[in-house]
Amino acid sequence: MSQVLFEKYRPQTFDKIIGNDEIINEIESTVKSGSIPHYLFYGTPGVGKTATTYVIQNVLTKMGLLDGFMEINASDERGIDTVRDKIKMFARIGGMERGKFKIIFLDEADSMLEDSQEALRKIMEKYSENCKFIISCNRIFKIIEAIQSRCTSYHFKPIGMEAGINMLEWIVKQEKGNVDSDYIKSIFEQSHGDMRKCINILQSSLAGNRRKLSEVFNTDTYDRIINSIVNGNLRQPLVDLNKLADDPRDIVQGLYNSVFEKDLKNSKEFYINLGELDRALSMGAIPKIQFAWFISKMV
Ligand SMILES: Nc1ncnc2c1ncn2[C@@H]1O[C@H](COP(=O)(O)OP(=O)(O)O)[C@@H](O)[C@H]1O
Numbered sequence: 001m002s003q004v005l006f007e008k009y010r011p012q013t014f015d016k017i018i019g020n021d022e023i024i025n026e027i028e029s030t031v032k033s034g035s036i037p038h039y040l041f042y043g044t045p046g047v048g049k050t051a052t053t054y055v056i057q058n059v060l061t062k063m064g065l066l067d068g069f070m071e072i073n074a075s076d077e078r079g080i081d082t083v084r085d086k087i088k089m090f091a092r093i094g095g096m097e098r099g100k101f102k103i104i105f106l107d108e109a110d111s112m113l114e115d116s117q118e119a120l121r122k123i124m125e126k127y128s129e130n131c132k133f134i135i136s137c138n139r140i141f142k143i144i145e146a147i148q149s150r151c152t153s154y155h156f157k158p159i160g161m162e163a164g165i166n167m168l169e170w171i172v173k174q175e176k177g178n179v180d181s182d183y184i185k186s187i188f189e190q191s192h193g194d195m196r197k198c199i200n201i202l203q204s205s206l207a208g209n210r211r212k213l214s215e216v217f218n219t220d221t222y223d224r225i226i227n228s229i230v231n232g233n234l235r236q237p238l239v240d241l242n243k244l245a246d247d248p249r250d251i252v253q254g255l256y257n258s259v260f261e262k263d264l265k266n267s268k269e270f271y272i273n274l275g276e277l278d279r280a281l282s283m284g285a286i287p288k289i290q291f292a293w294f295i296s297k298m299v
Pocket residue numbers: 005006007009010011016017018019044045046047048049050051052136159195196199
């Protein structure tokens with residue numbers, strides 16, 4: 001199995017996109033009317049922001065309305081030069097055929113620097129007639145107000161349990177594989193509605209490499225860290241936390257899960273401080289320092 005399954009099963013039509021039904025229906029009817037506003041899609045990873053953009057591209061291409069599509073991953077190209085040169089160039093040329101327009105898809109736009117966003121805003125304004133932007137990001141507050149106000153924004157929420165599990169079961173069937181329902185359910189529960197993560201874990205399981213989910217999600221490590229904090233250690237849990245390769249927000253989730261499962265005497269204190277930690281990290285604070293702060297509060 002060489003193909004990456006989450007790409008193989010990327011939806012090609014609106015009806016294949018699961019979850020966020022109202023949003024998807026609204027986008028579908030707008031797209032089918034033949035013109036779109038600038039869009040701003042935000043929400044946690046693996047919930048269909050990029051997939052929806054590609055469906056929009058497909059549908060408009062089939063309708064004969066698209067005059068070009070350019071994708072820029074802003075986390076690779078953060079600087080003002082990209083905006084000035086690449087985007088402006090693309091926005092400016094062509095696209096004058098009657099009724100047709102171009103799309104510039106800016107993925108992970110929350111890593112764009114503020115001056116680039118300012119430059120972007122000007123381009124959006126100037127060329128909005130024949131060039132539409134689809135901006136996708138995890139953290140909406142990193143997008144400057146002037147861009148937000150020019151876009152129709154949609155918050156993509158994590159995929160619901162039933163729809164998510166159905167999709168995973170369906171993939172197993174398509175792949176003629178055999179993965180038991182309990183395992184699929186656990187994959188979903190521990191991925192918190194992130195379908196990319198679910199499908200990746202499912203793929204290794206289908207390839208015969210069925211890993212213990214406690215390893216995939218580092219459950220044992222989180223348990224050890226929480227125990228260590230409860231026992232009053234400052235340094236060891238910090239060392240363990242800093243070793244984890246997970247995304248910082250996933251680490252908070254892992255810690256939360258462990259506290260929840262253990263039902264500790266001081267759960268309340270943990271929850272309050274995990275809340276603070278989560279908030280700080282979502283604002284872009286330095287993870288190592290926030291983890292140290294969190295452990296110091298708890299020991
Ligand atoms: N709403 C969804 N419906 C169907 N598949 C999805 C959905 N969200 C994610 N997926 C699956 O996960 C993969 C990654 O999703 P993507 O759209 O790239 O997420 P993101 O929200 O991070 O942009 C897709 O290629 C697809 O296989």
